[in-house]
Amino acid sequence: MKGVFITGTSTEVGKTFVAVGIAKALTKRNITVIPRKPIESGCVKQDGELIPQDASALKEAAQYEGPLSEVCPYRFEPPISPVRAAHLANRILTTEQLVNICLNGSEKGFVLVEGAGGFYSPLAENGLNADLAVALQLPVLLVADDRLGALSQVLLNIEAIQMRGLQLAGVVLNSLSDEQSDHMDNTADLRERLDCPVFSNPYSKDGSTRLPEALIEGLISSTATSDSHIRIVG
Ligand SMILES: Nc1ncnc2c1ncn2[C@@H]1O[C@H](COP(=O)(O)OP(=O)(O)O)[C@@H](O)[C@H]1O
Ligand SMILES: [Mg+2]
Numbered sequence: 001m002k003g004v005f006i007t008g009t010s011t012e013v014g015k016t017f018v019a020v021g022i023a024k025a026l027t028k029r030n031i032t033v034i035p036r037k038p039i040e041s042g043c044v045k046q047d048g049e050l051i052p053q054d055a056s057a058l059k060e061a062a063q064y065e066g067p068l069s070e071v072c073p074y075r076f077e078p079p080i081s082p083v084r085a086a087h088l089a090n091r092i093l094t095t096e097q098l099v100n101i102c103l104n105g106s107e108k109g110f111v112l113v114e115g116a117g118g119f120y121s122p123l124a125e126n127g128l129n130a131d132l133a134v135a136l137q138l139p140v141l142l143v144a145d146d147r148l149g150a151l152s153q154v155l156l157n158i159e160a161i162q163m164r165g166l167q168l169a170g171v172v173l174n175s176l177s178d179e180q181s182d183h184m185d186n187t188a189d190l191r192e193r194l195d196c197p198v199f200s201n202p203y204s205k206d207g208s209t210r211l212p213e214a215l216i217e218g219l220i221s222s223t224a225t226s227d228s229h230i231r232i233v234g
Pocket of ligand 2: 016017
């Protein structure tokens with residue numbers, strides 16, 4: 001299966017923002033994108049239907065022709081952990097159910113999966129985001145908020161991703177504001193310590209996404225991931 005699993009160091013770090021950028025860039029290259037956000041909490045009720053915001057953004061960016069229910073069938077209203085939200089709705093969802101949503105139609109194109117929360121956030125009754133990534137065997141792209149403290153968060157996540165034998169598509173250091181410390185350079189510091197590609201994505205005032213070409217090319221070829229391993233220096 002061709003695709004990528006988008007995870008993050010936490011929630012609200014830019015996973016959807018980056019995933020939307022990837023979907024747009026691939027679609028522009030005439031690559032069919034199969035967007036999947038199998039479970040989403042914090043959905044908004046409209047005309048009696050729960051609308052998943054992330055899944056809707058992914059569907060639009062991918063110009064996906066299938067129904068939103070294929071992108072995200074498991075939707076919950078409270079903006080809390082998806083597993084807890086499912087419990088409140090008297091639902092129990094398993095990793096296998098989420099895997100099936102991601103596999104359905106996966107032969108038709110590039111499968112773009114966004115998890116929920118961070119790599120070790122629970123996603124189903126019996127599994128974390130990490131377990132869905134392992135079941136799908138997709139390369140993982142880690143999105144991190146490019147701020148002070150990001151280095152440790154990224155290195156911990158990379159170790160967890162590699163401990164599970166997953167390929168690493170790279171790290172995106174995403175700026176959530178335009179107020180950056182003059183002397184900070186997380187991208188350079190991580191490049192010194194990691195063999196995988198490390199990209200920086202600037203803050204976008206108008207909300208438009210333009211990701212580095214090398215990131216898109218790496219995802220398409222998937223070769224950027226093959227020999228990545230952690231190399232922590234000092
Ligand atoms: N590089 C960026 N420039 C401008 N706004 C961004 C950027 N990255 C994320 N955002 C905004 O920050 C918020 C959180 O990002 P989002 O992608 O929803 O995070 P996540 O999917 O990890 O929860 C959103 O409002 C998003 O539009
Ligand atoms: Mg999101």
